[in-house]
Amino acid sequence: MTLNDVINPEKYTHMRVYYDSMRKTVWFRMGATPIPCFMPQLLDDINRLFEETAEYNLSSPLCLINYIIIASDIKGIFNLGGNLALFVECIKSRDRTTLERYTYSCIRAMLNSSQSFQYGAITIGLVEGDALGGGFEAALSCNLTVAEEQAKFQFPESVFHLFPGMGAFDYLTRIIGPVRALSLIQSRKPIQLTK
Amino acid sequence: MNAMQCIDRVVAKEAGITTVHQLIDKYPHSDWLSIIQQNYERAHLDIDSIMEIAELWVERAMAVDRRSLTTMGRIVGRQQRQSWSLLDHRMQQVV
Numbered sequence: 001m002t003l004n005d006v007i008n009p010e011k012y013t014h015m016r017v018y019y020d021s022m023r024k025t026v027w028f029r030m031g032a033t034p035i036p037c038f039m040p041q042l043l044d045d046i047n048r049l050f051e052e053t054a055e056y057n058l059s060s061p062l063c064l065i066n067y068i069i070i071a072s073d074i075k076g077i078f079n080l081g082g083n084l085a086l087f088v089e090c091i092k093s094r095d096r097t098t099l100e101r102y103t104y105s106c107i108r109a110m111l112n113s114s115q116s117f118q119y120g121a122i123t124i125g126l127v128e129g130d131a132l133g134g135g136f137e138a139a140l141s142c143n144l145t146v147a148e149e150q151a152k153f154q155f156p157e158s159v160f161h162l163f164p165g166m167g168a169f170d171y172l173t174r175i176i177g178p179v180r181a182l183s184l185i186q187s188r189k190p191i192q193l194t195k
Numbered sequence: 196m197n198a199m200q201c202i203d204r205v206v207a208k209e210a211g212i213t214t215v216h217q218l219i220d221k222y223p224h225s226d227w228l229s230i231i232q233q234n235y236e237r238a239h240l241d242i243d244s245i246m247e248i249a250e251l252w253v254e255r256a257m258a259v260d261r262r263s264l265t266t267m268g269r270i271v272g273r274q275q276r277q278s279w280s281l282l283d284h285r286m287q288q289v290v
Contacts, residue, residue, distance in 0.1 A: 023219050035274045066224045069215055074281060080274055084267045087256060091264060096257055103249045114240060117231045124218065126211045127202075139202075143231045144218060146204045148211045153201070160263040160270070165252025167245050174238035176200050193205045 001056045003064050006049070014042040016073055017049065024066040026053065026121075029073040036072065037080040038134050043105040050112035050121075057119045068116060070142060071126040078125075078151060081133025082106075082166075106134065106166040113141040114171075127151045133164055140171040147193055154190040 007019045007026060016029045028049060032042045053065050072078045083102070090099040113123045125142035130152040139145050139153070147153070155164050164185060172181035184191075206214045222230070259267075 023216065024224075025219065033278070035271070035278050037274065067219055071211075074278075076281065077277075084274070085271045088264055088267050088271065091257060091259060094257070096253065099256060100253055103253055107245060107249055110245075111240075111242070114235075117228060117235070120224075120228065122224070122227055122231060124215055126215050128211050143234075144204075145202045146206060146211050146214045146218065147202045148208050149205055150208050160266040161259055162255060162263070163252065165249050165255075167248075169248055170241055170245050172201070174240065191201070193202065 001052060001059060003056065003060075006052045006056050006065070011048065012045045014039060015045050015049075024064050025069060026065050026067070027069045027071065029071045030079060031073045032079075035080060035083075035085070036074045036077045037083050038106060038109075038138075039083055040086070040102060040105065043102075043109050046109045047105065047112060050109070050116055053116065053121050054119045057121060063120050065121050068113075068121050068123050069126055070113065070123060070138065072129060074129065076129040076150075077135075078127045078129045078131040079135030079138055080130070081135045081137075081156075081164075103166065106137075110137060110141040110167045110171075113138065114143065117143055127153075130154075133157055134166055137164055137166050137168045137171065140175075141167065149193050151193060152190045153193075154188070155185050156188060158186060158188055 003019070007017050009017050014030070014032045016031060018027050019025070020027065026049070030036065030042060032039045050068070053068065057063050057065055086102060087099070116123055122144070123142040125139040125145040127139050127145065127147040128151060131139050132154050133156060136153050136155060155168065157163050168185060169181055172184060176184070204214050204218065
């Protein structure tokens with residue numbers, strides 16, 4: 001595994017990957033057409049990038065990937081969260097297996113993001129637009145998070161009688177404790193950012 | 196809810212990239228690794244709990260009622276329209 005193998009842009013269909021050699025940083029900007037949510041292909045891209053970075057950093061004595069920046073290519077949107085179209089399709093056709101596979105892929109991405117520092121790659125979430133549901137969870141999974149003041153953070157899942165199930169509660173509990181984590185998840189209210 | 200507890204830096208519009216660079220440059224990489232390792236050890240992630248909640252989420256999702264499905268379908272429609280308008284806007288900028 002070489003650095004060029006990891007950052008080869010042709011391997012990634014749903015995100016734009018580039019390397020900043022001065023800061024030894026890999027940037028990936030999520031695209032995900034037709035909707036900027038966590039499409040299964042985007043999750044595959046993310047997991048591939050993290051897992052190849054691990055393989056590369058562990059085998060390279062130079063360890064040339066020190067940071068991974070998670071951002072969006074879509075103006076005004078970081079990520080809209082879970083793939084609702086897929087949920088509807090799976091629920092209507094009683095396809096539990098696909099839904100479970102999707103869930104595990106999300107959790108794999110979250111854990112890759114929060115634990116990649118163990119092989120030297122620190123994750124920084126750069127939130128320049130709305131981070132809803134799973135998008136908020138993705139930001140929480142990063143080791144550091146930078147948000148621009150216009151970004152909106154919100155868990156809207158209770159609108160359709162669900163809850164954020166891919167790690168939000170555990171990630172928030174670490175930061176603000178279980179009671180406030182639960183209250184934030186249930187509130188549906190967007191978090192106001194103040195500098 | 197104070198967002199500062201969940202977000203490490205809140206910055207002005209368009210200042211995000213510069214702030215990321217400043218964060219990286221603030222300490223040597225090895226120092227950042229120590230800070231993050233300490234934070235991680237202080238508040239360990241409970242992976243069993245994450246998996247349990249995810250399994251519960253699948254159970255709940257498979258049991259949502261028709262009304263919730265309709266709501267999800269409506270949101271998908273809205274998200275698609277929003278995405279198309281963003282794409283239109285980008286195309287107009289290119290033209």
